[in-house]
Amino acid sequence: AYKSLGLLPSFFTNHVFYWGDVHLANLGAERAAYISPMASAMKAGIKATNHTDATVTPVDPMFLAWTAVNRTTRSGQVLGPDERVTPYQALKAMTLNAAYEYFEETSKGSLETGKTADLVLLDHNPLKVAPDAIKTIRVVETVKSGRSVFKAP
Numbered sequence: 545a546y547k548s549l550g551l552l553p554s555f556f557t558n559h560v561f562y563w564g565d566v567h568l569a570n571l572g573a574e575r576a577a578y579i580s581p582m583a584s585a586m587k588a589g590i591k592a593t594n595h596t597d598a599t600v601t602p603v604d605p606m607f608l609a610w611t612a613v614n615r616t617t618r619s620g621q622v623l624g625p626d627e628r629v630t631p632y633q634a635l636k637a638m639t640l641n642a643a644y645e646y647f648e649e650t651s652k653g654s655l656e657t658g659k660t661a662d663l664v665l666l667d668h669n670p671l672k673v674a675p676d677a678i679k680t681i682r683v684v685e686t687v688k689s690g691r692s693v694f695k696a697p
Contacts, residue, residue, distance in 0.1 A: 546585065546588070546590055547588055547589060547590050551590075552590065552591055552592065552593070552641075552644070552645050553585055553590065553592050553593075554592070554593040554594065554595050554645070555580035555581075555582045555585070555592055555593070555594050555595070555612075555637070556580055556594070556595055556596075556597050557580045557582060557594055557608065557611040557612040557615070558596055558597070558600075558601040558607070558608060558611050559579055559580055559597075560579055560580060560611055560615045560616070560617060560623050560624070561611050561616060561617060561618060562601060562618070564576065564579065564615075564617035564618070564621070564623040565617045565618055565619050565621070567579060567623070568617070568621065568623065576623055576624070577623055577624030577625075577626070577627065578624060578627070579623065579624065579627075580594075580627070581624070581627045582594065582612055582627060582629050582633075582637065583626060583627045583628060583629050583633075584626075584627060586629060586633055591641045591644050591645070592637055592641060593637050593638065593641045593642045593645055594608055594609075594612055594634065594637040594638055595608075596608055604679075605638055606666075606670070606678055606679055606680075606681045606682070606683075607679045608634075608638065609631065609634040609635060609638065609670060609678050609679075610675075610676075610678040610679035612628070612629050612633070612634040612637065613628060613629060613630070613631055613634050613675045613678055614628065614675055614676060614678075615627060615628050616676075631670045631671050631675065631678060632671060634670075634678075635670060635671075639653050639654065640653035640654045641653075660689055660690075661687055661689060661690035662687065662688055662689065663686075663687050664683045664684075664685065664686050664687070665683070665684045665685040665686075665687075666681050666682070666683060666684060667681060667682045667683075667684050668680075668681045682696065683696065684696050
């Protein structure tokens with residue numbers, strides 16, 4: 545229905561980590577596994593995004609990517625393994641897909657000539673580390689409109 549109506553969902557995969565165990569206890573594994581079904585949306589060709597619901601959970605994009613890729617609860621259970629996405633899909637949900645939802649995909653969201661140079665430099669490549677290590681990746685530098693606005697000490 546989402547695709548036919550042109551809707552673009554924004555998922556909250558941090559929910560799996562912070563409240564997944566409660567959902568398992570209250571709803572059972574089958575229903576709880578479908579919290580924030582980002583993989584299903586992407587398989588259906590939907591440009592989904594992901595958010596932290598700030599200030600409900602901390603603004604930490606690498607942790608957000610980690611929750612989308614791993615879907616691990618606080619107790620260490622994998623909740624809805626079929627709804628895990630690749631690191632590339634997790635990053636795309638926060639960059640190009642987010643720009644698309646704001647009608648800014650021609651000026652933001654990916655590194656291309658002519659687009660605004662908003663980017664971060666990370667201390668490790670999220671596409672090459674073990675999935676569980678994604679949450680430990682740190683921002684080394686932030687560039688906004690082509691100008692450095694943050695450098696890690």
